[in-house]
Amino acid sequence: MSLDPDVLDRNDAVVRDPQRAALKIIDVDVHPSVKSIADLKPWIPKEHWEMLKTFGGGSRVPFGYPKAVPDAHRVDARPADGSVAGSDFDLLREQYLDPLNIEYAMLSPLRDTGQGLANPDLAISVCRATNEWLVDHWTARDKRLKASIVVPIEQPEEAAREIAHWGRHPDFAQVLLLTRTADPLGRRRYWPIYREAVRQGLPVAIHVFGAPGHPSTPAGWPSFYVEEMTSHAAACQAMVASLVIEGLFEEFPTLNVISLEGGFAWAAPLAWRMDRLYEKFRAEVPHLKLRPSEYLKRNLYFATQPIEEPPDPRHLLDSVKWLGADRLLFSSDYPHWDFDEPTRAITAAFGREAQAGILNGNARKVYRL
């Protein structure tokens, strides 16, 4: 589908496509944000709050990379009071939920969530506070909003307890991990997280970023934001390889894992690559009963944003076909600068059935909505 430029209103980046009215969207990657960590104070034990203010929680990345735009936000998504994009419910509703015809939005906070804190007690406390805030500030206000359980990844037993705490709460739809961790995420030491997710019937979403202290590429530390953003896909490839090769999906055959913000065009080639190498290394991994690609097609889903844009758009359709449209879940990344608008990213050229699946049906199945 080629869109008439007249249907684009670039002021609010919303497409007024009449065909879209029929498509209700499930968006699996939306980023609410605290205005500052003080928003979490009501739920943080007093002694931890004092500790946090006095000593900090410990971060392993001193400055990160200056973004392409301030705070990596869509410039029009900043609230009128100048605070952080994604921190204002009314703006989210007016700019995003209503005009984009959102049926459900999966909220994954990234800023000041506790997942990046080295101090174990503070990480646990701030993750818990973040989950309380997600309910209080967001899901309680709009039934379209579903939250991710934010967990202290590097303390898998505590993370499992957090999942158990929220698992039966109807407003939580998934568990949130980050791709860049101290060890590859398939390692057995992380399995308590997956075990509890399966027990609670929740998929595990793994979003790019995380700051474990390792360089963000095996070539060393990149110099530029563009390298950092590009390299997230490589971190996702390593994450998928680890989950599959460690035998996670043999241990938990019903576990669903969703890769967020890594794109997807690399997934089929990664599956081919793993299958070919598996033939030569089979004796090293007797715990695998299936070929790697079979786990990928059974247990893994890929969020579409930032959707790849090959010079020849037909190549993107090849990528969808090779991976399988049933593996794809639409994501917008609202309110970040590299936001994807649903029907501009997932056009009718995907085929009506695939388009409907990616924009809604696949997520409905994964999240049992």
Next chain:
Amino acid sequence: MDDLMTRLGGIDCDVHIPVPTMARLSPFLPEVWQEIAVARGIYGFAETSLPQAAPIQARPDWRDAAGLPSPSIETLTRAVLDERGMAAAICHCLYPVQKLYDPHLAAAFATATNEFLAREVLDSDSRLRGSVLISPYDIPAAVAEIRRRAADSRFVQIIMLASAELPYGNPYYDRLWAAATEAGMPVALHIGNSGRYPPTASGWASYRLEDEVDQSLAFQGQLASLVSHGVFDRFPDLTIVLIGSGVTWLPAFAWRFSKFWHGTRVEVPWLKDSPIEIISRHVRLTTQPFDGPAQSIATADVLAHLDATEMLLYASAYPRWHFDGTDAFPQGFDEELKRRVSIDNPRATYGRIS
């Protein structure tokens, strides 16, 4: 001038020469290093990351009686040239200098390895060409080594591992790229971890299979670095050859990179072209190990996603076990593409082969 290409045919762009034992390498070290080796008990730096017994290390029919891939030159040339109708082979001896932490030791062993390659391998058969092994931890020494080998027309490229200490786009390496282009040599990056950083952004793999799958990730990091820093703008004649980790990961990487470049150009204003165009012009990849799909998907459709007719270079990866049977071309390569990747593209890439 020996117009090898026209006269005979194709070029195998990835042939491994087994790393020599200390006894064989020692004569090519300066006397002081020979003494140091004895005094310090340096028994050689054999590759430790993957045992020779691993199936991928050598085809069963390319192993000797002891099960090792240590062919005579006659055995090697028969396998890669005679039996496969190739005219020439570009050899490299990946002595793991890049994994050493002493830059002086690394430079000395790199020089000795190149001398070994010239005397023990290239002298044995006029159809063999060599790769200049360098250590990236002492740039003046590496530049001197490139200039020394450039005097020998049989050395046609420089070879390094996929990871070092600083990503390759950093200005630290500019004198290296200057020396490479001055010598008319492409720079090959071969898979392999320098041991400085984990092979993934999340640490170390548990299994060798996982490690092998992850090998393309360092290539992705290096290409992002080389392009973002504008290395190919500063050195428009520089070619990077990626050896040993497939090709089908490249398109998705280039698409993502180019998309983000559109949104972040303010950060790298010196880039005048999209990364995908720069990569197509300056980057080449060898064909084995091929990481294409199973037969249900047409190889041609997959190769259409990258500029395969220009970017791919034929390789047997001898003695590694990446293909079965006698045809080292990946399944699905038609005759036209075979000619491109084995004759036209190597000829265009390796200016010193003529």
